[in-house]
Amino acid sequence: MPYQFLEEIAIADIAFQAWGDTLETLFISAADAVMNTMIDNLSAIAPQATRKIELANNALDLLLFEFLQEFIYYKDSELLLLRPKEVTIQQQQQTYHLTAIAKGEELDFQRHHQRVDVKAVTLHQFQLEKTAKGWQARVILDI
Amino acid sequence: MAKLKQLNRISDTVWEIPTSYKEGMRVPARIYSTEKLLQEMDEAVLDQISNVATLPGITKYAMCMPDGHFGYGFPIGGVAAMDVDQGGVISPGGIGFDINCGMRLVVTNLTYDDVKPHLKELVDKLYKRIPAGVGSKGFVKLSRSQFRDVVEQGAQWCVRNGYGWEQDLEVSEEGGRLKGADASKISDKAVDRGINQIGTLGSGNHYLEVQVAKPENIFDEELAKALGITIPNQVVIMFHCGSRGFGHQVATDYLQTFLKVMESKYGIKILDRELACAPFNSPEGQDYFSAMQCGINMSFANRQVILHRIREVFSDVFNRSPEQLGMNMIYDVAHNTAKLEEHVIDGTARSLLVHRKGATRAFAPNMTDLSPRYQGVGQPIIIGGSMETGSYMLMGVPSGEQTFFSTAHGSGRTMSxxxxxxxxxxxxxxxxMAQRGIYIRSVSNAGLAEEAGGAYKNIDEVIAAAEQAGLSKRVVRLTPIGNIKG
Structure with missing residues (x-):
């Protein structure tokens, strides 16, 4: 699994670490970690609805911060559980541009096993870094 | 433990982190706790509360309440008063994403014996009528412009629209509405996230509980009477929830706004990005203050609509009107806010923005802004414990002055x-729990396990510490018999 929940970091909240060979795969892993905090059985989310996500930020870590928020936004505004399918990140001058396709469906209380709701992505100890193997991020979610 | 060596013992319940602990601390930090509870606190509390002590305008001390634990930016249990005339800042990380997360208590004239035979039906109906869990939609259907009215008018909007009684407003902080709320300061995204969520509990540690006030758990009979607790084994309802996705988005929006201007425009350097802030008297600071008050109002409205549902369910189960059942609201407290208050510092009255994150305001008797009903006795404080152990009602006391009249908010977690x-x-x-007489319904099995009583500090110790430190006074301990949660 390209992400792991961290045991003793945030006592009342949820912390996770995510990895990817590329920046794009790291973003996909981290978004799945956010969704997996709320829904135990990610595989039960059928890719029926599609949403396009477009973001731009001068800081790469804040681009990830904004990207993760999108999944919380759709969960509240449309009760839509989404997983990212394609992510592209390009740098143009000082700015990073992200385009993503996310797919999923409306929350079904019978089929989707709930865990806890995520209120927000926090910036406390938020890290995105390049490693020898690729990319790594550490995130604390407010529960 | 290394932690104790870094602290100066001021008294049995006050522990100080000197400004030499960390570069940039403008004031010392103080933890209000017994030695035992301090030993159980995670070390991150020291780091986080000393970071708070570096914020511009902080007055006296950065403080942490006895239930303090790891937060983001501020620790949970953090209290910081910023002098707005001395460049004091406002910080979303000092309030929490869940703006006006808080507690409400309503009493009944029913006893445990009256309720016991109907407990399962009652809890099942509450569970059905008050949505909880991930996302979730409430029953109040609103247009976008109506939703903007709700966030400007709070619980007052609800009462005007039939969701509550006029006297409910008299026993809410600020009458259930903060007048400084300005819906032009909130984003469309915040509206999108909140518009369908009025009347929903949320998840995590949010819950609704049916409780009993046993005679042996009443610490002060006179004060208990002032709280409407007058019958042996009286049944009350306590619930804990906040401003839902709306408040979370308001905080997220302004965290990003502050990050952009904090250093470049105002020259403020912080030790943790979650402490992003702006001077209170700046355009950005004022915008957030107005938007945050919308969050406070949304939360008041949320709890008002839930109260309405509770009255409907009790009325349905017991075949009597809520009035006949004596379902009077006792109080509503916020434990995630920043409020502009006047406090006397070294003999001079100063205008302070008091941030309370996982901390409850605890006004003493006869203070301005206290509901007329409680002028003589002090502010009721509602403390939610874990679903297994119990909860408390406390009152504010004059010695609360030392923490800008603030006390604990819950029992505080000790286990991840x-x-x-x-x-x-x-x-x-x-x-x-069923064997011990507590009937519980939850949307999530995992969520339920995460909220086990053993994951929390001993609430009796936390409340005793708050009393010993002179922050609040115990009135009654309440025992759970039914619970619904996300």
Whole structure:
């Protein structure tokens, strides 16, 4: 699994670490970690609805911060559980541009096993870094 | 433990972190706690509360309440008063994403014996009528412009529209509405996230509980009477929830706004990005203050609509009107806010923006802004414990002045969610609780296990510490018999 929940970091909240060979795969892993905090059985989310996500930020870590928020936004505004399918990140001058396709469906209380709701992505100890193997991020979610 | 060596013992319940602990601390930090509770606190509290002490305008001390634990930016249990005339800042990280997360208490004239035969039906109906869990939609259907009215008018909007009684407003902080709320300061995204969520509980540690006030758990009979607790084994309802996705988005929006201007425009350097802030008297600071008050109002409205549902369910189950059942609201407290208050510092009255994150305002008797009903006795404080152990009602006292009249907000976690989930199985926990007379319904098995009583500090110790430190006075301990949660 390209992400792991961290045991003793945030006592009342949820912390996770995510990895990817590329920046794009790291973003996909981290978004799945956010969704997996709320829904135990990610595989039960059928890719029926599609949403396009477009973001731009001068800081790469804040681009990830904004990207993760999108999944919380759709969960509240449309009760839509989404997983990212394609992510592209390009740098143009000082700015990073992200385009993503996310797919999923409306929350079904019978089929989707709930865990806890995520209120927000926090910036406390938020890290995105390049490693020898690729990319790594550490995130604390407010529960 | 290394932690104790870094602290100066001021008294049995006050521990100080000197400004030499960390570069940039403008004032010392103080933790209000017994030695035992301090030993149980995670070390991150020291780091986080000393970071708070570096914020511009902080007055006297950065403080942490006895239930303090790891937060983001501020620790949970953090209190900081910023002098707005001395460049004091406002910080979303000092309020929490869940703006006006808080507690409400309503009493009944029913006893445990009256309720016991109907408990299962009652809890099942509450569970059905008050949505909880991930996302979730409430029953109040609003247009976008109506929603903007709600966030400007709070619980007052609800009462005008039939969701509550006029006297409910008299026993809410600020009459259930903060007048400084300005809906032009909120984003469309915040509206999108909140518009369908009025009347929903949320998840995590949010819950609704049916409780009993046993005679042996009343610490002060006179004060208990002032809280409407007059019958042996009287049944009351306590619930805990906040401003839902709306408040979370308001905080997220302004965290990003502040990050952009904090250093470049105002020259403020911080030790943790979650402490992003702006001077209170700046355009950005004022915008957030107005938007944050919308969050406070949304939360008041949310709890008002839930109260309405509770009255409907009790009325349905007991075939009497809520008035006949004496379902009077006792109080509503916020434990995630920043409020502009006047406090006397070294003999001079100063205008302070008091941030309370996981901390409850605890006004003493006869203070301005206290509801007329409680002028003589002090502010009621509602403390939610874990679903297994019990909760408390406290009152504010004059010696609360030392913490800008603030006290604890709950029992405080000692075990992470992951570990709790590995330590308890939901089904077994549910059965064990049933054997002890507590009937519980939850949307999530994992969520239930994470909220096991053993994952929290001992609430009796936390409340005793708050009393020993002179922050608040115990009135009654309440025992759970029914619970619904996300």
């Amino acid at each position: 969610r992951r570990k709790a989930r590995k330590s308890w199985r939901a089904k077994q926990l549910q059965e064990e």
